[in-house]
């Protein structure tokens with residue numbers, strides 16, 4: 001379990017699949033996720049993936065996010081953990097839309113970055129985000145992520161191409177801020 005001021009992140013268990021299916025099939029959420037490609041998800045696919053995410057391994061860790069009322073509100077993960085380069089990719093979604101805009105996204109990123117640097121001994125955490133996802137970019141910048149680069153017209157969604165942005169934070173950035 002990872003604990004923040006208000007949120008708790010507990011490793012995903014297989015039983016989380018139904019909630020994850022509900023969140024992932026919400027078009028507003030699915031279209032924001034780098035993994036969302038418009039191909040409809042089936043319950044079987046999500047259940048199978050959730051089962052895999054629930055297995056411990058040293059390459060990735062998936063969490064379900066709980067608020068103070070002990071309600072599951074979303075997913076967060078560190079994956080592609082690379083012990084040689086000492087980096088990992090971060091991903092998250094707050095699946096309960098009523099919980100957006102309460103600072104939870106920012107808190108989740110802070111918790112994961114702190115875990116990555118102080119427990120996993122990583123040097124860098126990176127992520128990708130679509131350039132039209134203003135809320136997510138603001139959330140990452142608030143924690144101290146920098147924009148590393150832009151992949152032009154990387155994603156086709158809602159009838160047009162959008163850029164995808166690479167962002168990262170180094171352990172030394174934390175000391176500076």
Ligand SMILES: CC(C)(COP(=O)(O)OP(=O)(O)OC[C@H]1O[C@@H](n2cnc3c(N)ncnc32)[C@H](O)[C@@H]1OP(=O)(O)O)[C@@H](O)C(=O)NCCC(=O)NCCS
Nearest residue numbers: 032092093094100101102103104105106129135136138139
């Ligand atoms: C993106 C997401 C994680 C942000 O989480 P959140 O809890 O709503 O964000 P926070 O409340 O921590 O807000 C962080 C900052 O972003 C701003 N922000 C949030 N949503 C915004 C929006 N839609 N437009 C403009 N600014 C926004 C907030 O005002 C805040 O900045 P401030 O403190 O300067 O006011 C959440 O909206 C979400 O899960 N969306 C769907 C999935 C997704 O986009 N995942 C990320 C994929 S890369």
